[in-house]
Amino acid sequence: MSTPTSTSSQPAQPPSQTDVDAPADQVTNPRWSQRWHRWRPIVIVLALLLLPVLITLWMTRTTSSTLLAIDNPKGPGTMAVAELLRHEGISVSKAGSISEARVASRRGATIAVVNAHRLSSEDKQALAQAGGDIVIIGARGGSDALAGLTDMTSKGTAAPASTTLAPQCADADARAAQGLAGAHASVSLQGDDDAVGCFPVGDDRYAYATDPLPSGATLRVLPDPGPVTNAHLAQEGHAAMAVRALGHHDHVLWLDGQHLENPTVWNSPSTPPWLPVLIFQLMVIAGVLAIVQGRRFGRIVSEDLPAVVRSTETTLARGSLYRQGSDRPRAAEALRSGTALRLGTTLGLPLGTPRRDMVDAVARASGIDPATVDSLLYGPPPTNDRALAALAVQLDQLESEVHSA
Structure with a gap:
């Protein structure tokens, strides 16, 4: 009896280390495309949120050419005095409306007013009663820049720039300045017994004056705006005069009567500054979502009408509708x-x-x-x-x- 022969076979090879690690690599280290597919929605949302902010920052102008503006670095601007105040720890910002200035004044800010003759007497009276100090920068002779704030009147009496004006008063700010390089305008104290005039340029004519306001705060008037401008700030005691007159409180709000914005919900003091940017971001996101959702329906395909409808048929159909509806x-x-x-x-x-x-x-x-x-x-x-x-x-x-x- 013959013994059955068995077919010889090679012994089973143990799996190599590469074969063992391959599935693990596929699980723990997904491909780049898989990772991008997972993180793509988050990246898109972050990009949409960041894009409007970058656009807003790019479109925001950092300087201007407006006369007596705190962001104007040229000669007629006042950026230098604003930077000096900030160096002293005083914040300086622009006011967009009278209501914003009144709110800031009630909180103790100093309101620096340029082109005050463009404000109405009612607006100036409201500022005078708000509670904060007011500094009038520029009051040309014959204008009504001071009406509603004080009984002082602006005059055209001037002294040439070659003349150094001495304080000749007890006001601490004026005495710290020691002198002004002339003046192109002045104020008269006639009829105002409480006002104090400094730097006289003539009989009852002064290049700087102060007067108490009805709220108990102080009104300071610099009829010639030249000492606070970039071009003349370094002359005589102009820098000391400007910083001392404006720096009595921690915040200065610059109000330009010639460049006021119409009051809207966007420039209201109660509106957060980030709200317009947030609304713009939401609009961009909504537009992108509309495009993404719209692509799911495919391209818009134009299709000819299956039949031409005669005008008589539409007339009869409308008549039938009228008849059915009585x-x-x-x-x-x-x-x-x-x-x-x-x-x-x-x-x-x-x-x-x-x-x-x-x-x-x-x-x-x-x-x-x-x-x-x-x-x-x-x-x-x-x-x-x-x-x-x-x-x-x-x-x-x-x-x-x-x-x-």
Whole structure:
């Protein structure tokens, strides 16, 4: 008996380390495309949130050329004095409206007003009663820049720049400045017993003055704005005068009466400054989502109408709708307006011709009594189908009479 022979086979090879690690690599280290697919929504949202901020920062102007503006680095600007105040720890910002200035004044800010003659007396009275100090920068002679704030008046008396004006008063700010290089404007204290004048340029004419406000705060007037401008800030004691006059409180709000914005919800003090940017971001996100969702429906494909619908068919269909709805007044109105339009075109009458002129013109052209024409075109609506049909026939006959005339 023969012994069955077994087929020899190679012993099973143990799995290599590479084969063992391959599945683990696929699980723990996904491909770059898989990672991008997972993080793509977050990256897109962050980009959409960052883009409006970058656009806003890019479009925001850091300087201007406005006279006496705190962001104007040129000679007639006041950026230098603003930087000096900030160096002393005083914040300086621009006011967009009177209401914003009043709110800041009630909180103890100093309101620096330029072009005060462009403000109304009511606005200046409101600022005077708000509670904060006010500094008037520039009050040319003959203007009403001080009306509503003080009984002092602005004058045109001036002293040349080669003249050094001495304080000659007990005011601490003026004494710290020691001198001004002339003045192109002045104020008169006549009629105001509480005011204090410094740097006299003539008889009852001063280049700087102070006066108490009704709220208990202090009004300071620098009628010539030159000492606070970039071009003249380094002369004599101009820098000391400007910083001392404006720096009595921790915040200075610069109010330009010539460049006030119309009060809206966007420049209201109660509106957060980031709200417009947030709304713009939401609009951008909504637009992107609309585009993404719209692409799911595929491209817009133009398609020809399957059939041409004749105008008579639409007219009959509309009439059928009127009949089913028993809307006789609207059907009669459609008949009368169509007849009146065609008659007006035939008779050369413009659109919107008054009722009396239309009736007279149709009556003359057709020879029909005006009362009958008025009843046909403007009479009461029919009450039944027979009356509606009779009205249609009569209107058709009226048109025929006019065309045959």
